Amino acid sequence: MQPVLNVEDVKRVEQALTLEGVSLAELMRRAGHAAAQEAVNEETPGRVCVLAGSGNNGGDGWVAAELLKRAGVDVTVVCPAEPSTIKGSLALMVARSAVAAGVPYRPGPSADELAEIVAGADVVIDAMLGTGFEGEPRSPFDLWIDVVNGCSTKVVSVDVPSGLSAQTGLAPAGAVVADVTVTMLCLKPGLLSDAGRVLTGSIVVAPLATQTSDLVLEADPVAWRLDLADYGDCLQAARADVDKYTRGSVLVVAGSVPYIGAAVLAARSAARMGAGYVTLAVPQPIATVCRTHLVEIPVVGLPATGAGTFSAAAKNEILRLARERSAVVVGPGIQPNADTEAIVEALLATDRPLVVDADGLNALARLTSNRLDRYPEIIRRSAPLVLTPHRRELGRLVGQAAHPPASLAAALEAARSIVWADGGSELCVVAKGAATACVGVDLAFLPNPGPPALATAGTGDVLSGVLGALLATGGRDVESLPKLCAFGCEVHGLAGHLAVERRGSRGVMAGDVSEELGLSLDAIEEQILAAEGEAL
Numbered sequence: 001m002q003p004v005l006n007v008e009d010v011k012r013v014e015q016a017l018t019l020e021g022v023s024l025a026e027l028m029r030r031a032g033h034a035a036a037q038e039a040v041n042e043e044t045p046g047r048v049c050v051l052a053g054s055g056n057n058g059g060d061g062w063v064a065a066e067l068l069k070r071a072g073v074d075v076t077v078v079c080p081a082e083p084s085t086i087k088g089s090l091a092l093m094v095a096r097s098a099v100a101a102g103v104p105y106r107p108g109p110s111a112d113e114l115a116e117i118v119a120g121a122d123v124v125i126d127a128m129l130g131t132g133f134e135g136e137p138r139s140p141f142d143l144w145i146d147v148v149n150g151c152s153t154k155v156v157s158v159d160v161p162s163g164l165s166a167q168t169g170l171a172p173a174g175a176v177v178a179d180v181t182v183t184m185l186c187l188k189p190g191l192l193s194d195a196g197r198v199l200t201g202s203i204v205v206a207p208l209a210t211q212t213s214d215l216v217l218e219a220d221p222v223a224w225r226l227d228l229a230d231y232g233d234c235l236q237a238a239r240a241d242v243d244k245y246t247r248g249s250v251l252v253v254a255g256s257v258p259y260i261g262a263a264v265l266a267a268r269s270a271a272r273m274g275a276g277y278v279t280l281a282v283p284q285p286i287a288t289v290c291r292t293h294l295v296e297i298p299v300v301g302l303p304a305t306g307a308g309t310f311s312a313a314a315k316n317e318i319l320r321l322a323r324e325r326s327a328v329v330v331g332p333g334i335q336p337n338a339d340t341e342a343i344v345e346a347l348l349a350t351d352r353p354l355v356v357d358a359d360g361l362n363a364l365a366r367l368t369s370n371r372l373d374r375y376p377e378i379i380r381r382s383a384p385l386v387l388t389p390h391r392r393e394l395g396r397l398v399g400q401a402a403h404p405p406a407s408l409a410a411a412l413e414a415a416r417s418i419v420w421a422d423g424g425s426e427l428c429v430v431a432k433g434a435a436t437a438c439v440g441v442d443l444a445f446l447p448n449p450g451p452p453a454l455a456t457a458g459t460g461d462v463l464s465g466v467l468g469a470l471l472a473t474g475g476r477d478v479e480s481l482p483k484l485c486a487f488g489c490e491v492h493g494l495a496g497h498l499a500v501e502r503r504g505s506r507g508v509m510a511g512d513v514s515e516e517l518g519l520s521l522d523a524i525e526e527q528i529l530a531a532e533g534e535a536l
Helices: 007-019 024-039 056-070 089-100 111-119 141-149 212-218 228-234 260-272 284-293 312-323 338-348 359-367 391-397 408-422 459-473 481-503 510-515 517-535
Strands: 002-004 047-052 074-079 105-107 123-127 154-158 180-184 202-206 223-225 249-253 277-283 299-302 327-330 354-356 385-387 427-431 437-439 444-446
Touching: 007 024, 007 212, 024 056, 024 089, 024 123, 024 154, 024 180, 024 202, 047 056, 056 074, 056 089, 056 123, 056 154, 074 111, 111 141, 228 481, 228 517, 249 260, 249 312, 249 459, 260 277, 260 284, 260 459, 260 510, 260 517, 277 284, 277 312, 284 299, 299 312, 312 338, 327 338, 327 459, 338 354, 338 359, 354 359, 354 459, 359 391, 391 408, 391 427, 408 427, 408 437, 408 444, 427 481, 437 481, 444 481, 459 481, 459 510, 481 510, 481 517, 510 517
Parallel strands: 047 074, 047 123, 074 105, 123 154, 154 180, 180 202, 223 444, 249 277, 249 327, 277 299, 327 354, 354 385, 385 427
Antiparallel strands: 002 223, 427 437, 437 444
């Protein structure tokens, strides 16, 4: 697992390192060394262009330039103005050292001059704007970013691609598209989410000091990025003596006349994920249509309102079916109203592991006046509970409907307000987005994201079925509910990649993802077992 720290916490780690005897000057020297090392990682480049800002990120670039110069590399630093104008004492010191060592520099070049320098380089080191950057790049860096992105030269960004917020992952005015990002000390949330997913390229973490690992842990990581080897306890032990009941049974409570597909997708996905027995409960008017799509899955038609949604009269039969199943999924396509709210509330009161998705979450928001974090008693239970909101649904749950979380960091904060209010270990909020976070009371895990093709209607219904199947089938001594949910997200994400291979990046529909779940699960299991074998 790799820890992820908020930017403010990274600053505290830097301060703690100075108390351990590692000065800020030494940290800058080591950061520059890490950047220089990555620039010559594959082979020594003939020419390197370092784009150095006026702050400490630029200082890292000056250090890298001096090291490359001493290694015999033809290096040029491009800076906004004469190095003597740098205000930061540390950055000024290393810039003077580089100049004294004979590093050539070009202050304030025109766009054409910069384009010529960049085009003639084998590697560009982007050391313009660091982790403290927020908002939009000012001149000349906005122009420099455009020039860099207009060339085909390899780009190594120092700490974060310039123009990208290391905290939020947002880049409202554009940012450097890096091939490699060498980030210092630890991962930051913005590198893993939203625009960061496509701007960072491959990410190399440079710890800079032997004390870093312990200090990062003491800083209380906001989340953990999981490697496949971490999911070993989520796999089911292979057995021959199984039947359809011992493989786990799932009840899916879903659908309405306008949203038949949501019910079909959730139920089929639970079956594709390995549940031995799946039952779909739907409003009676859509039962026949659902049966034509799900010949292997029993479909139970229940009393409906005139609008084609579940009526309150369906509640007792849903509760009876739930008692007979290993886990329950409720919400996809049910439409929030007084009757479906009553059904969701009744299922929360059962002792069955439960996934609440889509309109089930909207029902929860209505039941708590959009402040679930203030009324946690409604979700406080002894059996596992998984909530799967996307950012707009998450906003409705915590009083932020008008301004839902716009970043991974904000989604983590909102999800934590729910789990901390509840305080129980049997709750996980799967905060879906460009980067998904599986948030529990103690830890939050960041599974590897799927492709952009998953940003299409119905893929959330597929994930709800995946998680329902995992709750029903369990794992071998899974450490935590958030990890089990993260494992489900990994399978869902890889299924998205497999669907892209078959249908193309723009042609994937939710049903295509569902059909790849079995192959995805097998592939991930093979990778996990292989990783465990390598670790022995």
